[in-house]
Amino acid sequence: MLNNIKAAWRLLRRLSGDDAYERYLEHFARHHNVDCLHACDRPLSKKDFFKQWQDEKWHGVKRCC
Template sequence: MRKLNMFWQRVRQLSGDDAYERYLAHYNEHHAQPGEAAPLTRADFFKQWQDQKWTGIKRCC
């Protein structure tokens, strides 16, 4: 069961499915200070991620 769980976590990591959880962990470790802005909601996080990924020219030449 442990190996299956580790495999599933790795699949989520490679596919980007755990990106929001990783963002929250980073936020809590580095940015969770009194007076700081609250972390993005899941919807806002994925909207920002999509905007960064698809805004602008995305081609080699």
């Protein structure tokens, strides 16, 4: 039961984009800086990421009739 609630909560967070930043950090950890020693890229701050994410999400046709 508790697991189901947790899964539903994760689904809701994922659908709404509430966890977008966490997923971005994961993606960043997986794909960037895999073997860098000195000059690593830094991930965006939550605020900056959200700005970009929101602006990009709204480019193009997103809603129908």
